[in-house]
Amino acid sequence: MRRGSGGTLGGKKENKAAFVFLAPWFAGLLFITAGPIVASLVLGFTDYNLIQPPEFNGLDNFTRMLSDTRLHHALGVTLVYVVVSVPLQLACALGLALLLDRGLRGLAFYRSAFYLPSLLGSSVAIAVLWKQIFGAEGLVNQVLAVFGVEGRGWISDPGTALSTLIVLNVWTFGAPMVIFLAGLRQIPAMYYEAAATDGAGKWTQFRRITIPLLSPIVFFNLVLQIIHAFQSFTQAFVVSGGSGGPSDSTLFYTLYLYQRGFGSFDMGYASALAWLLLVIIAGFTAVNFWAARFWVVYDD
Template identity: 85%
Template sequence: MSALGELRHIRGSTRGSPRKRDNRAALVFLLPWFGGLFFITLGPVVASLVLGFTDYNLIQPPEFNGVDNFTRVLSDERLHQALRVTFTYVVVSVPVQLACALGLAMLLDRGMRGMAFYRSAFYLPSLLGSSVAIAVLWRQIFGADGLVNRLLAVVGIEGRGWISDPGTALSTLIVLNVWTFGAPMIIFLAGLRQIPVMYYEAAATDGASRWTQFWRITLPLLSPIIFFNLVLQIIHAFQSFTQAFVVSGGTGGPSDSTLFYTLYLYQRGFNSFDMGYASALAWLLLMIIAAFTAVNFWAAKYWVFYDD
């Protein structure tokens, strides 16, 4: 090898060595993340899929039973009730929650003193709404001797057991979910700040009312943000568990009126020790959420408008 070739070889090796060292260092720092991905996330996901095809009671070794767990869902009446309760909860609470969030975002977008305080105060329920403490507080508020009945007694209206009445128990949980409008409100507020003011000025010059400006300018330009919040809140609503568990004492009562899908899944897995069936229910929930998300993405082309 000539002297020139040796020099090029030395330069190439010196350039490659630091890059290799950086790659090794990056791999070392990424090892904890990969460990969490494979052993905490992907591992349990694959394990639940395998257990969905077995009869497993958490004590004895799992026994393969084919698709029996997935066919049982067709004849499981309590599961059908859980689906009805969960669908009602999602279909009612999510649109109302987003409407409240958008209304407050538009109110805050006008500007007022103490804006940072109001944003923080309205966002706080989103941080606390899914906690056990708030669920316990909600049970006390809507109890027979709770705050709601005391306020109704002031105006001469007889109260009722909101939590113990099958006709109103689910409504209290819907109100709780609507109350946690802070996160979508902040996102709506950020989206409203991105709409150019000149659009509203031009519409006002042409004589458009505020209602017309809302329908013709605000909603179309804010539709990507509405779509984003809609998908996230639907997924979140399907996964609700803590509120129903605490309010009903883990039973889904009264008369299974608060039997959320996740609560029934928990009961099958950890109360009845039917972990194989619970795993199948978990994958059924995944397919339901995926179906709702796919429908939303399909329908988005008809009502979501982007800059292009």
């Protein structure tokens, strides 16, 4: 009994120690994550300008969205960005993962080199560099001039400004590539050997073996990259100088939310916009999970 009671006391001490070490995490969760989330939900139903106390206005912020044409435009720009850049990014990531899976020499170096853009792609420095590369006197136009092709101001042209940001997002394919490479390493080689024995070519093996067995990884990367693309902000802010220009061609949803909250000090409306974005992302995620039953294969 004493041993048992001693063990119980020891267990209680260990629990107290665990709570002490976990306390900073719980504090961060409460005051940095959960607290602001709840506060933004409350502010979404108020008229708040950061100076005067918030005033409750019911659903006015949400009904304003129906007639906010600039919000509708920002939604359209963001949807184009997500729908175009995410599939291209995943295609490039999968293609390079297939090449690296062949057992190249110096695989660790190539893997690190290709992963690096994912770490830097959302930084201010890379966005500034991208603005210079696609500027009127940038590297892209200098390369085109070598072949006698007259360049343009890719960033300052409403027809191509969004495309430069799409290229930037595609360039950050490193993270999904590493995940694809890990998934490819888990596919048993005997499947390919049996298919080759039956006369299946490389393309048939890719369609019948690689894609089905890799579909859970594709689904995982798809969900993560869609969420990440909807949250893109830094690139558009730096390239357009915070305006979303030219002609609102790079006006991402998050950038418009920032303009309303910290440009117009309409924090109540910005909070409502943030919750609308949450609903949109949740909707896309739910649709992906629903559609996954038709194409994702889990090898039991």
